[in-house]
Amino acid sequence: MKIGVFDSGIGGLSVVKSLLEHQLFEEIIYFGDTARVPYGSKDKNTIIRYAIEAVEFFKNFDLDMIIVACNTVSAYALSEMRESARCPVIGVVEAGVLATANAVSNNSANILIIGTNATINSQAYEISLENQGFKKLQTKATSLFVPLVEEEIFEGAIIDATLTHYFEHIIHPDAVILGCTHFPLLSNALQDYFGKKTMLIHSGDAIVEFLEHEFDFTQKFETTKLEFFASENPQSLRNIANKWLYGN
């Protein structure tokens, strides 16, 4: 199986990491639209246009599947991508919803969805979770988390103040959907803030769970061939990938 992973930038590497750990694929082509990142503050129509351009890029490869690692794109452009792609297109939002339904058995549990402005405004998670029967949903656009992660600020006074800013009026959640691929890097801070009993739902793990649920993987691949493409500075993306995925 040869797949494409698409993200607006580098955040989707956290999804690649989960895919590698589970040895699901023989070859992964990663494309990050680093020249136009971030998508989370952009318009629906712009996001769709960029997403379709990514599908066109992936047509250079003979892919068996495209995984949309970006929550914003998954929330807005999945059906348009499916129309123009020649292979299945899977998004992190549907995966996150399935993972939440599997992990949280009680439909009256409090679920908090956090993401970029665009992801939260789309209501994509809310609508799907309501269809799954969940009744107590809260949402919060936590846009500052993206630049904080990109500045590599994961703890300390700014994080504490930002968590209070966003969450002081939130009813204590039983589960938090990390609706942006940057947010797992703030897992420790979020877990400390909400306490150990609150479950954090991570897009990378969710996508693995979803894939294993939907498809029949008969083979494990000890090594996966990885190729990285970016709309600007691919070398910088490759360096970050090396650091994130292999710790060097």
Add this chain to the structure above:
Amino acid sequence: MKIGVFDSGIGGLSVVKSLLEHQLFEEIIYFGDTARVPYGSKDKNTIIRYAIEAVEFFKNFDLDMIIVACNTVSAYALSEMRESARCPVIGVVEAGVLATANAVSNNSANILIIGTNATINSQAYEISLENQGFKKLQTKATSLFVPLVEEEIFEGAIIDATLTHYFEHIIHPDAVILGCTHFPLLSNALQDYFGKKTMLIHSGDAIVEFLEHEFDFTQKFETTKLEFFASENPQSLRNIANKWLYGN
């Protein structure tokens, strides 16, 4: 005089505001590349490519001048823009340097330059200020200021923590160059942090000072015709412009 004002997004409206207050121009065409904002974290080559595309856009109008309101573009792409433009191209960096030289008479004053990663990495302000004879320069990329302003967070615990994060090891400055069009919105917080004696240099005021120094304005225009263009969601830009420029 009919001029173009270019910015990566909405920040350049603070420059337009200064231009309007001084009634210098008959007509202003504003272009914000809102579909690809922010530029401050992007590559030099990408910034140059986008800047040249903006010059091409301005060729739709018969302009007497292009003002680059974006510090990042001014720092990286001014000479390339000049090569492809049919009219003079003026940038906020050269204006900011002139304003600093006019405002700070003592060459051994401590000058702090703040801006996006790209602007600070370019060393554009440093090199020009050194050429003006300034000896005590400090720089700090304060990238988080941009999303904070876009989230309309101008004061409070996050701002306090962020100011400490960036400036706790900075030698107390006599002047601070606000090297990003977003930063004037944090003037109150910066003035409180550094104290009343520290002078803040604002790109909008600097460009007016520069224009009045370089050109002979014989006429004042009580009304200026304004047109706004954006690479995505021009209506949103026009709404923000109405709010910022006219307070409605």
